[in-house]
Amino acid sequence: MDNRCVGVFDSGLGGLTCVKEIMKLLPYESIVYFGDTGRVPYGTRSAETIIKYTESDIRFLKQFDPKLIIIACGTASSTALEYVKDRFDVNIMGVVAPSAAAASSLTENGKIGVIGTNGSINSGKYEQYLKSLNKDLQVYSKACPMFVPLVENGYLDSKVTYMIAQEYLAPLMDAGVDTIILGCTHYPLIKKVISDIVGQHVALIDPGKETALYARSTIDAHEVDPAGKEPEYKFYISDFVDNFSHTASMFLQKEISGNIEKINIENYMV
Amino acid sequence: MDNRCVGVFDSGLGGLTCVKEIMKLLPYESIVYFGDTGRVPYGTRSAETIIKYTESDIRFLKQFDPKLIIIACGTASSTALEYVKDRFDVNIMGVVAPSAAAASSLTENGKIGVIGTNGSINSGKYEQYLKSLNKDLQVYSKACPMFVPLVENGYLDSKVTYMIAQEYLAPLMDAGVDTIILGCTHYPLIKKVISDIVGQHVALIDPGKETALYARSTIDAHEVDPAGKEPEYKFYISDFVDNFSHTASMFLQKEISGNIEKINIENYMV
Numbered sequence: 001m002d003n004r005c006v007g008v009f010d011s012g013l014g015g016l017t018c019v020k021e022i023m024k025l026l027p028y029e030s031i032v033y034f035g036d037t038g039r040v041p042y043g044t045r046s047a048e049t050i051i052k053y054t055e056s057d058i059r060f061l062k063q064f065d066p067k068l069i070i071i072a073c074g075t076a077s078s079t080a081l082e083y084v085k086d087r088f089d090v091n092i093m094g095v096v097a098p099s100a101a102a103a104s105s106l107t108e109n110g111k112i113g114v115i116g117t118n119g120s121i122n123s124g125k126y127e128q129y130l131k132s133l134n135k136d137l138q139v140y141s142k143a144c145p146m147f148v149p150l151v152e153n154g155y156l157d158s159k160v161t162y163m164i165a166q167e168y169l170a171p172l173m174d175a176g177v178d179t180i181i182l183g184c185t186h187y188p189l190i191k192k193v194i195s196d197i198v199g200q201h202v203a204l205i206d207p208g209k210e211t212a213l214y215a216r217s218t219i220d221a222h223e224v225d226p227a228g229k230e231p232e233y234k235f236y237i238s239d240f241v242d243n244f245s246h247t248a249s250m251f252l253q254k255e256i257s258g259n260i261e262k263i264n265i266e267n268y269m270v
Numbered sequence: 271m272d273n274r275c276v277g278v279f280d281s282g283l284g285g286l287t288c289v290k291e292i293m294k295l296l297p298y299e300s301i302v303y304f305g306d307t308g309r310v311p312y313g314t315r316s317a318e319t320i321i322k323y324t325e326s327d328i329r330f331l332k333q334f335d336p337k338l339i340i341i342a343c344g345t346a347s348s349t350a351l352e353y354v355k356d357r358f359d360v361n362i363m364g365v366v367a368p369s370a371a372a373a374s375s376l377t378e379n380g381k382i383g384v385i386g387t388n389g390s391i392n393s394g395k396y397e398q399y400l401k402s403l404n405k406d407l408q409v410y411s412k413a414c415p416m417f418v419p420l421v422e423n424g425y426l427d428s429k430v431t432y433m434i435a436q437e438y439l440a441p442l443m444d445a446g447v448d449t450i451i452l453g454c455t456h457y458p459l460i461k462k463v464i465s466d467i468v469g470q471h472v473a474l475i476d477p478g479k480e481t482a483l484y485a486r487s488t489i490d491a492h493e494v495d496p497a498g499k500e501p502e503y504k505f506y507i508s509d510f511v512d513n514f515s516h517t518a519s520m521f522l523q524k525e526i527s528g529n530i531e532k533i534n535i536e537n538y539m540v
Contacts, residue, residue, distance in 0.1 A: 038319050049308050049509045118512055149419035160430045239319045242388055266536055
């Protein structure tokens with residue numbers, strides 16, 4: 001038995017979509033979340049900067065002696081995980097491998113679409129993982145940089161979101177994909193728009209859910225905290241953004257409660 | 271005569287719209303520009319964080335011993351200028367005062383609209399400046415958070431931009447403003463969309479242009495570098511973002527040339 005917490009971080013508050021799934025699947029695990037709201041977004045930045053920011057996020061979470069650190073951010077997972085995983089003596093996982101595994105086992109025609117930020121798509125990491133699982137898979141990637149601002153500004157079900165999604169998804173539809181990885185924490189919030197456009201026969205992979213499932217199987221059976229123990233949830237952010245509670249509860253799908261504290265993430269840079 | 275440079279900074283590359291005007295109006299001045307591309311955007315962050323970032327930007331530029339530092343960012347000008355201007359022994363100006371002065375002298379019906387980021391609008395600084403110039407002015411402010419991502423993703427003249435602009439500008443039109451301050455560096459790039467919606471009888475104030483005019487009048491006549499001297503332009507950024515040259519030249523309206531260097535802005539925090 002290991003009472004230590006699970007650490008989760010994201011470039012902002014979107015990673016709470018993953019926390020929501022962990023709370024559901026591992027209801028007795030204590031969670032420490034860090035949202036880098038003072039430096040969000042990561043998806044538009046260079047690989048070098050994404051790695052630098054990811055390192056400081058891990059350094060911050062390491063203080064809590066977590067049994068596992070989950071990079072809930074599609075951009076940081078695809079761009080920085082490989083670099084950081086051997087540089088810290090803590091178990092670190094990202095959202096790419098679980099999502100790729102799910103897509104690879106779900107697809108019937110072998111054609112998989114991947115959508116994400118510029119950073120995620122430029123890294124080519126989803127495609128690389130998918131091909132390592134099955135070299136015959138055909139992968140079609142498309143950066144969708146407008147989706148994050150649309151979600152963050154509440155355009156979840158509006159005509160402009162449909163118009164922009166139509167434009168982004170057209171090449172994936174033309175290619176005939178039967179499975180799409182929603183490679184960014186924000187995208188599950190416009191899952192209905194995406195599904196309306198691509199049709200219900202196309203499976204949409206939610207990385208938060210797949211990552212929580214993967215985390216449950218990763219944490220050794222003996223390490224799962226025993227049923228009955230009250231889990232502790234701690235939330236840290238690097239900036240108190242406008243509308244914090246509203247945005248957080250949009251991703252968490254319930255009111256955020258517990259300890260919420262602002263920290264200086266610059267103190268964790270070397 | 272003062273051969274020292276003019277320092278200009280912005281949260282990202284949008285401030286180059288102001289640099290463009292300075293190059294035009296003060297063609298013999300050397301310019302050092304810093305674009306905080308590693309922490310962009312400022313407009314969604316808290317006042318505390320905007321001030322912290324602005325202080326480090328000024329600390330970086332101060333090294334070049336500038337005769338004047340121009341905050342070309344609407345958010346930093348409205349949120350941080352008042353706080354920082356007496357804390358550094360260098361002449362610092364922002365975009366709010368020049369834009370407000372221009373609007374106040376242009377309006378005929380005394381009704382002025384202000385559009386900007388959430389940070390700028392929440393600060394209330396434009397309204398405060400306008401009222402200090404003429405307490406009878408009626409000011410209508412509206413945050414337009416989708417405009418920056420639309421511009422940065424090239425939706426300069428597209429239907430979605432018209433739809434979102436229509437939504438944002440409706441309350442200003444209903445109020446009957448005859449003058450609108452484009453309170454963010456990015457907005458002049460969609461001036462045509464805005465003008466098509468509000469009509470040509472509404473004057474649109476470009477802060478970059480007004481600020482350059484103001485800078486020319488601020489720099490003492492003796493301090494203007496003599497015609498004939500070749501100006502030096504230096505550009506610094508905190509991250510090499512994708513499409514850097516393309517985005518920079520979109521704002522500068524010409525190819526960016528000269529020294530472009532990436533720096534660690536974290537080294538300038540205290």
